[in-house]
Amino acid sequence: xxxxxxxxxxxxxxxxxxxxxxxxxxxxxxxxxxxxxxxxxxxxxxxxxxxxxxxxxxxxxxxxxxxxxxxxxxxxxxxxxxxxxxxxxxxxxxxxxxxxxxxxxxxxxxxxxx
Amino acid sequence: xxxxxxxxxxxxxxxxxxxxxxxxxxxxxxxxxxxxxxxxxxxxxxxxxxxxxxxxxxxxxxxxxxxxxxxxxxxxxxxxxxxxxxxxxxxxxxxxxxxxxxxxxx
Numbered sequence: 494x495x496x497x498x499x500x501x502x503x504x505x506x507x508x509x510x511x512x513x514x515x516x517x518x519x520x521x522x523x524x525x526x527x528x529x530x531x532x533x534x535x536x537x538x539x540x541x542x543x544x545x546x547x548x549x550x551x552x553x554x555x556x557x558x559x560x561x562x563x564x565x566x567x568x569x570x571x572x573x574x575x576x577x578x579x580x581x582x583x584x585x586x587x588x589x590x591x592x593x594x595x596x597x598x599x600x601x602x603x604x605x606x607x
Numbered sequence: 608x609x610x611x612x613x614x615x616x617x618x619x620x621x622x623x624x625x626x627x628x629x630x631x632x633x634x635x636x637x638x639x640x641x642x643x644x645x646x647x648x649x650x651x652x653x654x655x656x657x658x659x660x661x662x663x664x665x666x667x668x669x670x671x672x673x674x675x676x677x678x679x680x681x682x683x684x685x686x687x688x689x690x691x692x693x694x695x696x697x698x699x700x701x702x703x704x705x706x707x708x709x710x711x712x713x
Contacts, residue, residue: 526701535613535694535705536651552702583650587701595641596696598650 496520499584499599506578506606514569514602516584523589525567526596529553530581539582542567543589571604578606610634611697613704621712624685628707630695631677639698640678642669644691645706651694654680685711 498517506512516525524543528536538551542561556575561567571578581603585596613630620626632640640657655662657669657678668681682689692706 528703536703538701541701581648587698594639594698595653595656596701598652601650 497584497586497597497599499582499602501602502600504602504604506604508606509573510606511570511572512578512604512606514571514582514584514604516567516569516599517565518567518586518599519565520586520597521564522586522597523564524587525561526585526587527551527557527559527567527569528583528585530583530601536583539569571606578604580604610702611695611704613695613707615705615707617708617710619710619712620685622685622687624711625681625683626685626709627679627681628693628695628709629677629679630704631675632697633676634697635673635676637697640669640671641696641698642667642678642680643694643696643703645694646691651703654693682709685709687711687713 496519500515526541527539530536537553539557540559542548545564548559548561558570581601583601584599587596588594610633642654643651644654645651655664655669657671661670666683670679690711692708694706695704
């Protein structure tokens, strides 16, 4: 989706290092989400934010942190506390309070930690 | 019980077959439902919304059964290009099902 930019596409890190994944959007959507996907599995919600300066934990928030200082940006930090960080990370955005509003996804970041 | 559950498949069908997937949800207050398609190593892309009265888009039909709390996706006249993983999502919770893998074979 051209309106959501995730960078980088591939990221390699050594175990024990924190790493921050970028997600920027120009869709003017209030809500932003981070999901994790492991091979052959579905999407699991890590964190989400429905408004600037506010965010909530999803189902698997442990070992991750986020910030939402600007409407356009929702970076995800994978900390060294995350036991199995290697995965495909997807950022999504959506309109809030507008009924039947689907999510829009970025192209994702593949993180490999060795 | 998980918020959203799908039969993971895989579904292996011949070209031209009709195939249907279901997705059950636990939150009876859920209002919005969608089907997404995800190709291998790509991000999910919106396939179609699911409306209360049911809706159709070409070979694809989506239906909602509120009483039994499930949505369905029917694909008629399957094409090779329909091979993908199909994900359902319940908008209120933003939770996805695990996805159903479909392979259409010649």
